[in-house]
Amino acid sequence: xxxxxxxxxxxxxxxxxxxxxxxxxxxxxxxxxxxxxxxxxxxxxxxxxxxxxxxxxxxxxxxxxxxxxxxxxxxxxxxxxxxxxxxxxxxxxxxxxxxxxxxxxxxxxxxxxxxxxxxxxxxxxxxxxxxxxxxxxxxxxxxxxxxxxxxxxxxxxxxxxxxxxxxxxxxxxxxxxxxxxxxxxxxxxxxxxxxxxxxxxxxxxxxxxxxxxxxxxxxxxxxxxxxxxxxxxxxxxxxxxxxxxxxxxxxxxxxxxxxxxxxxxxxxxxxxxxxxxxxxxxxxxxxxxxxxxxxxxxxxxxxxxxxxxxxxxxxxxxxxxxxxxxxxxxxxxxxxxxxxxxxxxxxxxxxxxxxxxxxxxxxxxxxxxxx
Amino acid sequence: xxxxxxxxxxxxxxxxxxxxxxxxxxxxxxxxxxxxxxxxxxxxxxxxxxxxxxxxxxxxxxxxxxxxxxxxxxxxxxxxxxxxxxxxxxxxxxxxxxxxxxxxxxxxxxxxxxxxxxxxxxxxxxxxxxxxxxxxxxxxxxxxxxxxxxxxxxxxxxxxxxxxxxxxxxxxxxxxxxxxxxxxxxxxxxxxxxxxxxxxxxxxxxxxxxxxxxxxxxxxxxxxxxxxxxxxxxxxxxxxxxxxxxxxxxxxxxxxxxxxxxxxxxxxxxxxxxxxxxxxxxxxxxxxxxxxxxxxxxxxxxxxxxxxxxxxxxxxxxxxxxxxxxxxxxxxxxxxxxxxxxxxxxxxxxxxxxxxxxxxxxxxxxxxxxx
Numbered sequence: 091x092x093x094x095x096x097x098x099x100x101x102x103x104x105x106x107x108x109x110x111x112x113x114x115x116x117x118x119x120x121x122x123x124x125x126x127x128x129x130x131x132x133x134x135x136x137x138x139x140x141x142x143x144x145x146x147x148x149x150x151x152x153x154x155x156x157x158x159x160x161x162x163x164x165x166x167x168x169x170x171x172x173x174x175x176x177x178x179x180x181x182x183x184x185x186x187x188x189x190x191x192x193x194x195x196x197x198x199x200x201x202x203x204x205x206x207x208x209x210x211x212x213x214x215x216x217x218x219x220x221x222x223x224x225x226x227x228x229x230x231x232x233x234x235x236x237x238x239x240x241x242x243x244x245x246x247x248x249x250x251x252x253x254x255x256x257x258x259x260x261x262x263x264x265x266x267x268x269x270x271x272x273x274x275x276x277x278x279x280x281x282x283x284x285x286x287x288x289x290x291x292x293x294x295x296x297x298x299x300x301x302x303x304x305x306x307x308x309x310x311x312x313x314x315x316x317x318x319x320x321x322x323x324x325x326x327x328x329x330x331x332x333x334x335x336x337x338x339x340x341x342x343x344x345x346x347x348x349x350x351x352x353x354x355x356x357x358x359x360x361x362x363x364x365x366x367x368x369x370x371x372x373x374x375x376x377x378x379x380x381x382x383x384x385x386x387x388x389x390x391x392x393x394x395x396x397x398x399x400x401x402x403x404x405x406x407x408x409x410x411x412x413x414x415x416x417x418x419x420x421x422x423x424x425x426x427x428x429x430x431x432x433x434x435x436x437x438x439x440x441x442x443x444x445x446x447x448x449x450x451x452x453x454x455x456x457x458x459x460x461x
Numbered sequence: 462x463x464x465x466x467x468x469x470x471x472x473x474x475x476x477x478x479x480x481x482x483x484x485x486x487x488x489x490x491x492x493x494x495x496x497x498x499x500x501x502x503x504x505x506x507x508x509x510x511x512x513x514x515x516x517x518x519x520x521x522x523x524x525x526x527x528x529x530x531x532x533x534x535x536x537x538x539x540x541x542x543x544x545x546x547x548x549x550x551x552x553x554x555x556x557x558x559x560x561x562x563x564x565x566x567x568x569x570x571x572x573x574x575x576x577x578x579x580x581x582x583x584x585x586x587x588x589x590x591x592x593x594x595x596x597x598x599x600x601x602x603x604x605x606x607x608x609x610x611x612x613x614x615x616x617x618x619x620x621x622x623x624x625x626x627x628x629x630x631x632x633x634x635x636x637x638x639x640x641x642x643x644x645x646x647x648x649x650x651x652x653x654x655x656x657x658x659x660x661x662x663x664x665x666x667x668x669x670x671x672x673x674x675x676x677x678x679x680x681x682x683x684x685x686x687x688x689x690x691x692x693x694x695x696x697x698x699x700x701x702x703x704x705x706x707x708x709x710x711x712x713x714x715x716x717x718x719x720x721x722x723x724x725x726x727x728x729x730x731x732x733x734x735x736x737x738x739x740x741x742x743x744x745x746x747x748x749x750x751x752x753x754x755x756x757x758x759x760x761x762x763x764x765x766x767x768x769x770x771x772x773x774x775x776x777x778x779x780x781x782x783x784x785x786x787x788x789x790x791x792x793x794x795x796x797x798x799x800x801x802x803x804x805x806x807x808x809x810x811x812x813x814x815x816x817x818x819x820x821x822x823x824x825x826x827x828x829x830x831x832x
């Protein structure tokens with residue numbers, strides 16, 4: 091099996107990730123922060139270590155600004171719903187994933203206005219497009235770091251600086267870039283990450299970074315193991331945003347995933363693989379590669395082939411895992427002109443080899459010629 | 462180590478639970494429902510199997526009414542916030558955990574009124590107490606199945622029937638009873654479960670059951686891998702309520718946990734252990750066991766000892782894991798008269814032995830006499 095669906099979730103995981111999950115489940119399964127005994131403490135220590143390592147990765151000065159969620163989607167919902175309220179405007183880009191689009195649009199029912207900054211045909215969102223939409227009611231700007239369909243990277247630092255000039259809060263959706271592209275937390279208000287993608291952690295893990303001094307509304311209230319006597323959530327991060335039992339085994343695994351990306355140069359490896367894939371795809375007649383592919387995500391359009399059918403043949407005949415159709419980002423497909431048919435997506439990861447890439451390109455050539 | 466903190470999270474887990482988590486992470490780590498390839502399908506099949514087994518456990522006729530959340534707290538937040546809105550009244554009991562209390566109280570800011578049905582000194586909530594609070598504005602009743610502090614079981618079926626008579630929606634918090642006490646989904650509108658407690662699954666798993674025909678608001682919106690072209694969440698369960706990548710490895714483990722409780726008679730085992738613990742505790746001078754302990758949860762009050770100190774000695778000197786203090790349920794502590802000092806909680810699980818129980822009782826006796 092050749093796995094080229096790393097933008098959905100990375101596979102395989104480094105062995106130490108799986109071992110850490112195992113170790114918590116087998117040997118240290120106490121509920122972290124809910125009991126003072128040995129088991130709980132070991133578990134709690136692992137979780138704090140993960141906060142520290144994530145803070146190190148994004149150069150955040152305070153590990154307590156790292157909040158664990160179940161996935162990037164929860165992180166994004168927490169960020170958006172925690173900030174905007176009736177009468178506010180939120181600007182999102184036309185390349186956003188449904189995690190941003192659907193949660194923002196859901197806020198319309200309470201009187202929030204959603205404005206869409208249109209990306210160009212490569213999926214690039216310019217600060218100028220965003221600036222056109224800013225009014226004195228703009229509360230928040232939310233932009234995807236790199237497209238989950240075509241890998242185009244957006245100028246998030248410029249967008250954040252523009253927002254700061256206008257006193258607007260930014261959220262960057264780093265689901266496709268966390269662990270791959272460098273990011274400096276000091277430049278942003280909030281950053282959302284998927285633990286199971288470029289951070290090489292297990293399913294069931296996501297992260298929201300919230301900068302010092304920014305106190306937002308909670309999305310989920312419940313037990314925190316702290317200030318238990320109050321019917322209100324504590325004010326301090328991370329407890330305020332982490333009600334209920336956290337995914338302790340998942341976070342222990344994520345900790346190892348983050349240590350892995352701190353140690354290895356994932357981006358260099360992906361760049362090398364992406365370069366080769368781009369060269370090969372460029373020379374195949376009957377397909378078009380859309381976007382900029384700044385990270386290893388390739389959206390492929392066929393002249394005369396249904397992309398879902400191509401993905402099926404890749405899977406069944408060639409043992410190659412890809413993804414086809416609409417990729418939970420309808421506005422992005424409209425921007426790219428692929429809403430009716432969708433795209434075939436190939437996405438590389440650290441554990442792919444040049445041989446994987448070459449076999450995938452060859453398989454695509456054969457599918458176009460013979461199937 | 463003797464583990465008597467099973468009400469916080471059960472430990473150990475059956476080996477097949479850990480193996481299933483491992484297998485997904487090692488061999489089948491595709492994103493379920495997000496790609497058509499082999500990896501994704503295996504993962505998706507496991508998740509559906511877990512829905513089927515949970516439906517079997519609670520005698521629900523439709524596996525699609527089983528919704529996976531990150532923990533019981535998310536399930537409870539989804540249920541409460543999905544149902545009540547401005548002008549509504551919600552009745553909760555005074556024995557509720559902070560997951561219910563804090564999420565209900567949080568709704569006051571949008572104009573929801575929270576009414577508290579007072580439990581008696583044993584922690585029992587009578588349907589009569591609830592009925593006194595019902596008005597034509599009552600939208601929802603939320604009651605804990607068994608107290609997480611003293612194990613008192615509430616008459617949830619009668620409460621639900623009372624609610625149905627008044628056209629009120631019920632939510633039962635089964636965090637402490639799922640997998641232990643039998644429950645018949647047909648009697649209820651919504652049931653919330655913690656996957657990592659009596660269902661013997663891993664951390665990062667919870668369940669909300671929503672009956673056929675009850676369509677509630679979403680808590681989190683995002684990608685569902687279905688109806689991707691729409692900016693609104695799909696209407697059909699479970700997709701409507703499961704935005705973002707689910708905890709596939711956790712759910713595969715939970716599936717094995719549920720199969721374990723379907724196979725074994727956890728309740729009979731816990732009854733036997735609880736009976737012995739109750740006998741032994743009853744004969745120790747200087748302590749009082751509160752509540753009814755209908756499930757294996759014992760809240761212990763000392764005459765002349767700080768409960769946090771007792772838990773520390775149990776841990777450090779005797780290798781016994783317990784929990785002390787306030788147990789994320791301040792109203793329950795007020796009901797029981799233990800808000801100032803809290804309680805020491807011992808909670809049994811399937812893997813405890815009579816010897817564990819006897820050693821714990823002996824340790825408590827020694828602590829009272831000598832420490």
